[in-house]
Amino acid sequence: MTRIKFKRGTRAQLDAAAAASGLDAGEPYFITDEGRLAIGLSAGTYEVFAKVSEASGYPSIAYPKRSSAPKIVGDVVGATLTTSALAASRLYYFPLVVPRNVVLTGLRIFGSGGGGYVVSVGIYGNATVNGNDAPGTLLASVSNLSVSTAGNKDGALSYTLMAGELYWIGLISNAATSLLSLQAAGSQTSLGRLSGGTTSIGYLYAAGSGSTLPATAPTALTEAANVTIPCVYLLE
Numbered sequence: 001m002t003r004i005k006f007k008r009g010t011r012a013q014l015d016a017a018a019a020a021s022g023l024d025a026g027e028p029y030f031i032t033d034e035g036r037l038a039i040g041l042s043a044g045t046y047e048v049f050a051k052v053s054e055a056s057g058y059p060s061i062a063y064p065k066r067s068s069a070p071k072i073v074g075d076v077v078g079a080t081l082t083t084s085a086l087a088a089s090r091l092y093y094f095p096l097v098v099p100r101n102v103v104l105t106g107l108r109i110f111g112s113g114g115g116g117y118v119v120s121v122g123i124y125g126n127a128t129v130n131g132n133d134a135p136g137t138l139l140a141s142v143s144n145l146s147v148s149t150a151g152n153k154d155g156a157l158s159y160t161l162m163a164g165e166l167y168w169i170g171l172i173s174n175a176a177t178s179l180l181s182l183q184a185a186g187s188q189t190s191l192g193r194l195s196g197g198t199t200s201i202g203y204l205y206a207a208g209s210g211s212t213l214p215a216t217a218p219t220a221l222t223e224a225a226n227v228t229i230p231c232v233y234l235l236e
Contacts, residue, residue, distance in 0.1 A: 006030045006037070015127045015136040018044050019216040033128070044215060045139060048125065050101075050162040061099045070108065070233040072182065073169050079186025083112055084228040086119070086173040091208040093124070093135045093168050093217060094229055095190050102161040104140075108154045108233035109171075110180035111147030117177035118144040121232055122213045123159060124168040134204070135168035135217035144211055147177050154235065161234075169232050174211040181228040191223070199226035 008030040009017075017023055023040040031038055031048065038048040063071070073096050086092070107121045120143045127136025142155020161167060184202055191201035204221035208214070 008032050010128070011126070011136070012128050014038065014046065015125070015216065018046060018137045045137060046125075047139075048162065048165060050164055063099045063102075065236050067236060070235050073232045073234065074188040074190075074229055075182055075186065075231075076188050077186040079183050081180050081231060082183050082228055083178050084181040084230075085176045085178045086171075086230065087205075088173065088175045089208045089210055090172065091206045091214070091218065092171045092203050092230060093205065093221065094203040095133075095188075096123070096161070096167040096169050097165065097190075098161045098163060098234075100163050102234060102236060104157060104159045104161060104234060104236065106154050106156045106235040107142050108152055108235055109145060109147070110231060110233075111145075111150060111153050112178035112180075113148060113150035114177055115148060115175060117147045117173060117175045118211045119147055119153070119171065119173045119177065119179070120144055120211045120213050121155065122170045123161075124170050124217055126166040126168065127217070129219045133166060134219065134221065135170060138170065138213055138215050138217075139167070141170075141213050143213070147173075147179070168217070170213050170217065171230055171232065172208045172211055172213055180231045182231060183228060184226050187229050194223065194225045197225060201225050202227040202229050 010033040021043040027040040029038045122141030124135035140159035145153040189200040206218045
């Protein structure tokens with residue numbers, strides 16, 4: 001029987017290869033620590049594939065496609081939304097998992113208006129950093145959405161989120177603009193709670209530059225508890 005061998009390594013090794021532009025479009029990879037396949041999209045990006053155990057059957061959470069009412073990442077309670085200001089040039093990261101494959105046509109934020117402010121939003125793959133899940137390689141993004149006027153700000157992209165796969169939303173603004181946001185009490189608790197504390201961790205953050213999302217997320221990230229989370233809408 002003819003043998004076919006794929007390049008193999010851990011997710012961290014694959015992320016490192018992507019960061020060094022060491023991948024090839026169309027080249028298959030086997031992620032040894034997750035037991036799943038991936039394929040290169042470019043020198044610095046790749047797509048992973050869900051296992052049958054993750055993608056088969058019915059989703060445990062109702063997730064109907066509703067173009068007129070897109071889902072907000074991390075919105076799990078249905079609490080009234082609020083408005084909060086972003087810190088200028090701060091990188092925000094918070095996790096995302098969908099219960100079915102979602103073919104994205106874009107990402108949306110809702111700005112309050114002001115100045116020449118711009119916001120970039122992206123989707124990162126998962127990486128393992130010091131034994132913890134963390135954002136890794138930037139997979140898709142929309143850059144410099146103008147929030148100088150109030151309202152929905154949409155950025156077009158084409159990307160498929162795989163059911164059961166852990167992704168991360170990355171977001172950064174060049175100035176302290178205000179966005180529609182989830183209240184702390186109405187958001188997901190997937191990042192856990194501060195040890196010994198009473199409030200949940202809303203997002204991870206680090207210092208960034210302007211409105212630029214890095215190709216690879218920084219590994220030194222700070223946990224932010226009891227905070228509002230910027231609303232990022234998933235457009236299908």
